[in-house]
Each structure stands twice: as C-alpha cells, then as structure tokens.
Amino acid sequence: MQIGAKLKAARAQAGLTQEQVAEKILVSRQSISNWENERNFPDIISVIRLGELYGVSLDTLLKGDEAMIRHLDESTNVVKSNKKLLIAVLINLLLMAALFVMMTASSVNEILLFVVLTLVLISTGIVFYQIIRKI
C-alpha cells in the first residue's frame, strides 16, 4: 500500500476530518487531500507530525513505498542530488572571478583574456547542461 492510502486509512481510524488534520499540523486541507490522493508527497516534517497525530509509526507509513523513500532522499539530500551541478557552478564562479580580476588589471594579454573568456563560456555551458539534464 502506498503512503496516500495509508494516510487516508490512518485518518479514518483516528476519526478525524481533513480539515481537523490540516489545522493540527498547520497545512491546508488541500495539501491533506493531495497527499491522500497521491497527487504529491508530504515533506518529512509533515510525515512525522501525521504519524504522531494518527498514532502510527514512520516505519508503518514509509515501509514498502519506494517512490516516497526516493522522494524523501532527493528532497532532503540536496547536495547529493545536485553534486555535479554544484561543482559546475563553483568552477563557473571561480572563472568569472578570475575574469573580473583580469578586466580590472591595467594591462591584459589579449590571448590570455580570450582563453579565460572561453573557459567561462564553456563552464557556463556545462552549468546549463547540468540544469537541463535535471528537467
């Protein structure tokens, strides 16, 4: 059984309406409805609050629901899921800083400037590449 169905069953067991649950865990009634109908997933804080409210363990709510576990892993581990993008952005920022330093220098070697500009363009392209891959 997926988390949506479990939440619905647990709420029915607890004898609460969606409005009552929404009020208690400080979200909108629409959010409760979306989670129960699996239109989207609750965040981890809401899952913990719902577990406490319904008297159901996290293990019961999450176990066996691979999609939900994947969602939690991706949404809580921002660094892990965006490692390449973060590295590309960091390199891009460093190159842009180097370019800025060169532009403010009194005399600049044109070929060196061209090389740095090219590297900035390539790193910007890589950032776009990583962002588009995530769509």
Next chain:
Amino acid sequence: MTWYAIALLVIIFGLAGMLWYQVYGMVKLDAKSRGLKRPRLWGYFASSADSGLLLYLLGRRNYVSTMNEADQAEMEGRKKQALWLVVLLVAATVLLLAAMML
C-alpha cells in the same frame, strides 16, 4: 564587424531561440505530467531565465510525475536536442569571440 561575425551572431540568436523552445516544451510536458495548473505558463516562466528554470526545478519536487511512454519519449528527444543546442551555442559564441578579439 566582419561578415562572418554577423553570420555567427545570427546563428547564435537562432540557436538560442531553438534552445528556448526546447526548454519551454520540456517544462510544459513535465508540469503537465505532475498535474500542475497552467503548464504553458510554467514553460514560459522556466524558459525565460536561468533562475526561472532553477525555481521550477526546486518547486516541483513535491509533485509526482506520471508521464506516459509517449510523453517520456518526447521528453528524451527534446532533452537530447537541448543538450546539443547548448554545445553548439557555446561553440558558436567562442568562435564569435575569436572573430572579434583575435
């Protein structure tokens, strides 16, 4: 400005337009598959600026994607084209820089 610099500029604008269209299409498909309202508006918003796309990618995380096979195939096709367009855009821009600076 030399004729080939102007030609490169035209090519760059063309490639940028094509990239915009692919990103718009991908975001529209993705928003539709996640049940978001007004997928076309999301497409315009995400393709209008880099921050728009990043904001969309952050905001969509709590919505499950239920893309059918046909849409998935279209998404993969658009993604490949978009990635190639990024490569070509960078190459064309570097050539333009070389034409203007060297």
